[in-house]
Amino acid sequence: MIDLQERFSERKNFFNRLILIYAVFTALFIFILYKTYSLQVSSFSDYEIAALKNKTREILIQPRRGIIYDRNGEILVNNVPSYNLILKPAFINDLKNLLNEIEQFIELSNEQVEYVQNNFQKKASLNRELVLKKNLTKEEIAKFEVRSHNFENIFIGERYSRKNLYPDLFSHSIGYIGNLDSDGLEKVLSDQSLLAKETIFSYANGFIEGKTGIENIYDEKLRGEFGKKIYEVDATGKLLDELNEVPAINGDDFNSSLDLEAQKVAFNAMNGRRGAVVAVKISTGEIISYVSSPSFSVNKIANGLSEKEFQELIEDKNKPFFDRAVQGRYSPASTIKPAIGLFGIEKNIIDWDYTIKDPGFFILPEDNRIYRGWKKGGHGDINLSNAIIESSNTFFFSLAYQSDIDDLTSHLSKFGFGRNICNDCFLPDTGLLPSPAWKMNTHNFGWFKGDTVNLGVGQGYLSATPIQLAYYAAILANKGSINRFSFIKDNSLSEEDKLVTNNINISDWDKMHKSMIGVIDSPKGTAGRLRSLKDYAIAAKSGTVELVSTDTKEDYKIIRENEGNRDHAIIIAFGPMPNPEYAVSVVIENGESGGSVAGPVAIAVMNSLVNR
Amino acid sequence: MIKRITNFFRDGIYFDHYLFISITLLSIMGLVFLFSASQGNIETTIKQSFFVFFGLILMFLVSQLDPDFYKSNALIFLLLSVFLLLLTSLTGKEINGAKRWLDLGFFTLQTSEIIKITLPLFLAAYLFDKSLPISLKNTFISIILILVIVNLVRIQPDLGTSLVILIAGFYVLFLAGLSWRFIGASTGLFVLSLPYLWNNFLEPFQRQRILTLFDPDADPYGSGWNITQSKIAIGSGGFQGKGYQQGSQAHLDFLPETETDFIFSVIAEEFGFFGVCILLSVFFFIFFRCLYLALNARDRFCRLTIGGISLLFLSTIFINLAMVIGIIPVVGMPLPFISKGGSSLLSFYIAFGIIISMATHKKLIRQ
Numbered sequence: 001m002i003d004l005q006e007r008f009s010e011r012k013n014f015f016n017r018l019i020l021i022y023a024v025f026t027a028l029f030i031f032i033l034y035k036t037y038s039l040q041v042s043s044f045s046d047y048e049i050a051a052l053k054n055k056t057r058e059i060l061i062q063p064r065r066g067i068i069y070d071r072n073g074e075i076l077v078n079n080v081p082s083y084n085l086i087l088k089p090a091f092i093n094d095l096k097n098l099l100n101e102i103e104q105f106i107e108l109s110n111e112q113v114e115y116v117q118n119n120f121q122k123k124a125s126l127n128r129e130l131v132l133k134k135n136l137t138k139e140e141i142a143k144f145e146v147r148s149h150n151f152e153n154i155f156i157g158e159r160y161s162r163k164n165l166y167p168d169l170f171s172h173s174i175g176y177i178g179n180l181d182s183d184g185l186e187k188v189l190s191d192q193s194l195l196a197k198e199t200i201f202s203y204a205n206g207f208i209e210g211k212t213g214i215e216n217i218y219d220e221k222l223r224g225e226f227g228k229k230i231y232e233v234d235a236t237g238k239l240l241d242e243l244n245e246v247p248a249i250n251g252d253d254f255n256s257s258l259d260l261e262a263q264k265v266a267f268n269a270m271n272g273r274r275g276a277v278v279a280v281k282i283s284t285g286e287i288i289s290y291v292s293s294p295s296f297s298v299n300k301i302a303n304g305l306s307e308k309e310f311q312e313l314i315e316d317k318n319k320p321f322f323d324r325a326v327q328g329r330y331s332p333a334s335t336i337k338p339a340i341g342l343f344g345i346e347k348n349i350i351d352w353d354y355t356i357k358d359p360g361f362f363i364l365p366e367d368n369r370i371y372r373g374w375k376k377g378g379h380g381d382i383n384l385s386n387a388i389i390e391s392s393n394t395f396f397f398s399l400a401y402q403s404d405i406d407d408l409t410s411h412l413s414k415f416g417f418g419r420n421i422c423n424d425c426f427l428p429d430t431g432l433l434p435s436p437a438w439k440m441n442t443h444n445f446g447w448f449k450g451d452t453v454n455l456g457v458g459q460g461y462l463s464a465t466p467i468q469l470a471y472y473a474a475i476l477a478n479k480g481s482i483n484r485f486s487f488i489k490d491n492s493l494s495e496e497d498k499l500v501t502n503n504i505n506i507s508d509w510d511k512m513h514k515s516m517i518g519v520i521d522s523p524k525g526t527a528g529r530l531r532s533l534k535d536y537a538i539a540a541k542s543g544t545v546e547l548v549s550t551d552t553k554e555d556y557k558i559i560r561e562n563e564g565n566r567d568h569a570i571i572i573a574f575g576p577m578p579n580p581e582y583a584v585s586v587v588i589e590n591g592e593s594g595g596s597v598a599g600p601v602a603i604a605v606m607n608s609l610v611n612r
Numbered sequence: 613m614i615k616r617i618t619n620f621f622r623d624g625i626y627f628d629h630y631l632f633i634s635i636t637l638l639s640i641m642g643l644v645f646l647f648s649a650s651q652g653n654i655e656t657t658i659k660q661s662f663f664v665f666f667g668l669i670l671m672f673l674v675s676q677l678d679p680d681f682y683k684s685n686a687l688i689f690l691l692l693s694v695f696l697l698l699l700t701s702l703t704g705k706e707i708n709g710a711k712r713w714l715d716l717g718f719f720t721l722q723t724s725e726i727i728k729i730t731l732p733l734f735l736a737a738y739l740f741d742k743s744l745p746i747s748l749k750n751t752f753i754s755i756i757l758i759l760v761i762v763n764l765v766r767i768q769p770d771l772g773t774s775l776v777i778l779i780a781g782f783y784v785l786f787l788a789g790l791s792w793r794f795i796g797a798s799t800g801l802f803v804l805s806l807p808y809l810w811n812n813f814l815e816p817f818q819r820q821r822i823l824t825l826f827d828p829d830a831d832p833y834g835s836g837w838n839i840t841q842s843k844i845a846i847g848s849g850g851f852q853g854k855g856y857q858q859g860s861q862a863h864l865d866f867l868p869e870t871e872t873d874f875i876f877s878v879i880a881e882e883f884g885f886f887g888v889c890i891l892l893s894v895f896f897f898i899f900f901r902c903l904y905l906a907l908n909a910r911d912r913f914c915r916l917t918i919g920g921i922s923l924l925f926l927s928t929i930f931i932n933l934a935m936v937i938g939i940i941p942v943v944g945m946p947l948p949f950i951s952k953g954g955s956s957l958l959s960f961y962i963a964f965g966i967i968i969s970m971a972t973h974k975k976l977i978r979q
Contacts (some may be wrong), residue, residue: 007912010744010789015907017787018919022903025926032930033892035937039847040885047847054844055860235865 056243057233060189060199062207063224064160066251068174068214070260071286071489077174077215079160082204083141085133087116089124090238091153102154105143108133127239129157134204159204166260167297169267172323173258173290173487175213175426176298184209192225200229202248205303212323214256214487217424224251255489257286265608266291269601275568275588276324278470279605282574282583284491285474285483287422289584289605290467292324326428329463330587333543334391334526334594335572336412336458338476338512341384343411344399346503352511355383362397366449371397372551374544388515388541391526393457400456405447408455409435414499416471417464422485423494431468434461458543469572469585475499476516477539477574477583479509510578513539517577519595527571527595533603536610538575540602542594545570566590569598575606582609626675626972630901635671635949635964638894639664642950648857649870649878649952656871656952663954667961674965678973682966683913686737689730696723697764704768712768722955724765724773729963731761732780732920739788740913746789754785771818772931772943779927784920821941838874839938841866846880846937853884871952873944876936899926905971914970921963 039047068077085106092098099113116132123130132154136144141156148154162177164170180188185207189195199207209223210216227248232240266277270293279289296313305313313320322328344350360378362371373379373393379386387395400408413419418433432438436447439461454460464472467485475482480499483491516539519525527542545568550556559565569591574583584602591597643661650656682689696714700723704711713720735754742750758781765774786795810819824835832840845861854860859881861867870878880888902922909915925948932947934940946956 006744010912011915013744013789014787014912014915014919017789018903018906018923021783021786021923022899025899025923025930028930028934029892029896032933032937032939033889035939036846036880036888036933037885039843039937040849040880040888041851043847044850047844048850050844051848051861051866054841054866055864232860233864240864 054235055232057231057237057239058194058197058228059231060194060197061227061229061245061248062199062202063226063248064202064250065162065177065208065224066222066253068222068254068256070256070258070263071288072259073255074260075165076170076256076258076260077162077164079202080163081158081160082134083136084131084157084159085136085140085144086155086157087123087130087132088127088153088155089120089130090127092120092124095120098151098154101150102132105147106133106136106140126237131157134159158202160202161204162208162302164298164302166263167299168295169260169263169291170213170258171295171298171320172292172325172426173213173263173287174256174298175215176211176301177208177215178211178302179205180207180209188223189226194226194228199226208302213426214254214424216426217487218254222251222254225249256487257281257284257288257489257491258290258487259288259609262289262605262608263291265289266601266605267293267295269604270588273588273591274318274324275586275591275598276328276466277584277586277601277605278325278467279582279584279609280470280474280485282474282477282482282580285485285494286489286491287467287485287487288582288609290325290487292322292328294318294320296320323426324587324589325466326422326425328465328587328589329429329431330466330469330568330570331460331462331543331545332417332458332464332469332472333545333568333570334393334458335469335472335541335543335570336455336462337388337391337396338516338541339412339415339472340396340399340403340408340456341388341515342504342508342512343403343408344384345508346411346501347403347407348503349402350384350399352384352508355381356395356398358382358387358392358394360394362394362401362453364401364450364453369450371450371453376553385511385515385518386524388512389518389522389526390524391519391542396456397453398456400453401449403452403456405436405452405455408452409433412462414497415475416468416497417462419468421471421497422467423491424487425467425485428467429465431464432461459546466585466587469570469587470583473572473574473585474583476509476512476572477580479506480504513577513580516541520599527599529596530599530603533600534575534607536575537577538573538603538606539577539580540571540573540599542599543570544568544592544594547590560592563590567592569594571595571598571602573599573602573606576610582606626969627672628675628901628905628968628971631898631905631964631968631971632668632671634894634897634901635961636668638898638949639668641891641894644856645875645879645950646871646952648859648882649862649875651863651870652857659954660952660957663957667958670958671961671965671968674962675968675972677969679910679914679917679966679970682733682917682969683737683740686730686734690727690734693723693727693730694761694764696721697727697761699723701764701768710768710770712770712773719954722773722953724768724770724777725955725959727761727765728773728777728780728924729921729959729966731758731777732784732924733917733966735781735784735788736913736916736920739784740911740916742788744789745791746785748794751785751790751794754781758782758785766813769815770944771814772945775943776924776928776931776945780920780924783923783927784916787916787919818941818943821943825938825941838868838942839936841868842874842877842936843938845874845877849881849884849887851885853880853882853887856882858882872946873932873942873951874936875947875951876933879950895929902967905967909970910974918967918970921967925960925963 064079067075070076112133119130210219227246230244231242266289270291272294275293277291280287358378360373360376379390379392382392382395412433418430420428420430422428439445439447451460455462481496483494483496486494517537519540520527520530520538527540548559548565569588571594572585574580584605586598586601588598646660647657700714705713705715712722714723762774762778820835845867859878861881862870862878867874867877906915906918909918928948932945935942946953948960
């Protein structure tokens, strides 16, 4: 037993120790209170947001792409609905019984039933929709509609497909859509400050983007903006209530400059031959017709192609995917002659009365090399106008010979050669406008006078795309100025290219137009066969691109046995004269004669535009 | 008539109305909170109400017995509860890989909740007549006893409760006059043995919980989930709270264990900082009433018991709150009188019954 003294000290000791622990705990509880205060009061807004983020789930709503119209308001590309039968698994108790009831009037395949059975539980627990049957027929829709009051947890949902109503006609101009990959999607969504997450799709194919052509270039405008539905969710991600909806904003419709009728005419006139047609409205630079032939069906590409079909398209030696209109490089051949002639005028090398004697060939003084014309014996005494009409090579060899190459290149550049002249073409090629520096860099050779001489007739290194040729035609037609080309209807805001000249005046342009009208209408014109195809004046210049150089017609007959060796046929044209509205360029690969093969295509397009 | 009843209450029965009223209040608040935390589960709430009702009666009955009864029977209580512990580890009901419960048919008893009371009671009874400072022999006997019992609980496994038992034992030892030198030496030893304890005494999931504490954002959807969601629940409650049964964290299943360990998060979410303050005020009232009673207890045995048990109560609350606000690792620890669970509830009613008994049975110290 402890004594009183000890009892007293024990008590004191106990008091001290208990109060010590209580003091420590009091401090600890105050700390807890402080921590709670900082969570609930100081950091309240952070945690409020976190709790809100926890319990809400945003589900994106895919917008529909804009409709693409032709210049007259005809729909070219549209969104076509398909109808799916959709279940709400969370509200369905007896799936088996339900499927049996549906099968009474809508046929279901084993795969469809299996798919639904396999995914039913998961979708039900998350309260998500489940597609039972895709692409319902009209009959199936009608059968369901009359019975729909019996099936409140089933509904018919719309899903769209992007459909080009003229799938082969606009393959290269409008292009096609395809699946948007995850990186692309992330970018699209981050532009709208959204995160990639669950989406209510408007398109049967899911996320889509324009892959080529207008669909690609104007993807951002056509795409629209994602909307969102905001749901309350629990921790498992099950959707509880819809709290809010921000509707999707469908993409802007696109009024294109393209003309359905002219496009049809151009496409049919090409008739699957390899080549391209570009027609533009001169006053605005609007692209009216844009055909690269042969073509392919964009709808098939967009909606899934079998491996075999795809391989066939890829391996097709006519390269249907290749967009010849902006990517095909062709020598302009004789179509360059008006530009060369104008160069002679500008530099005072020649005037309209300047005449030379054309013996059918030109001998380069430096090395006595012979450059031949197309007509044996030549054109005799010939001036610029007749040299255009009859397409004298000798005249232009001689003129080019007297030209400074740097001046000549910069002159041709003003006509669009070697430049991208389109605001919104898909992957345009600039062609090639050669220069001494270019030749040194790529061929490691100096520039020969002979190279300049070749340039005078559009052969040699010079190459241009059909759209550049159309641009060149348009700038000739418009007497030295033109808007950069575009697929937008009413392209009047487009930047204007103006040819700055010192010595070319209106009368020179008029004389050039007159000469080019003569190409068709003059008895000696190289494209005289086109005269009967039209009842108004058209200015033109045809060309024949030599792929293999031959000295005689007999030699050519031998090499033409191989179709690939045959000359390309080219023509540029504008009309109706004297106040031209439209300019056209046509290239037909291995078509041999610019005037008689490419010419009718150009006239057909021109007729469809002029004779309305 | 009324006077007679009050007289009866003053003289005939042993009753501390401060503790009784505050604990009753706390219990009723607990039922209200539990109803919301259990997603409005009536069955759970009614079951808990029975425990509260019988617990309060039990507390009253326990408080009528003289402290000497507890003193003389402390060893029997201890042996009985150790027996129950052993029985649990042999025939206990396994839930989620833990064997902590004895199935009594009408009620599953968590036996570690009983030893939580009987161990400090026994230690108080063992040490009350030992001279100061406590001899090394008595210290070691006490410590070995504590460690053996703690280990029996730890292997169930029940880290939280074993921890509480450990500190409850040490509180009694400390209050009884454990020498400071010994405290210093054993603290040093404990710190040095931490790496060993870490590697050998903690289950991998327990280690993960401790690591999570220091960086809950490292794996917010995995091991950090509970604590992250708990903080969001508390923080988003703000000052006023979201309203009764309006807590999205609790009601949309983001918050784990809402009925037991994380019930405080539900309270904080629905009643805000204001509600937290009221709850803590009731707790504080009980703490300081206990302190007052301990300081004024009639003898050393009562002092040690009241001190030990009230510190056990404080520690349990502290561990629970510190856990849910993310300042200590997650250990299973109910909030006394609030969390669901009959065993914990009954053990605290018994504990406070003993405290009231010791506070109200006065006897004059004869010279």
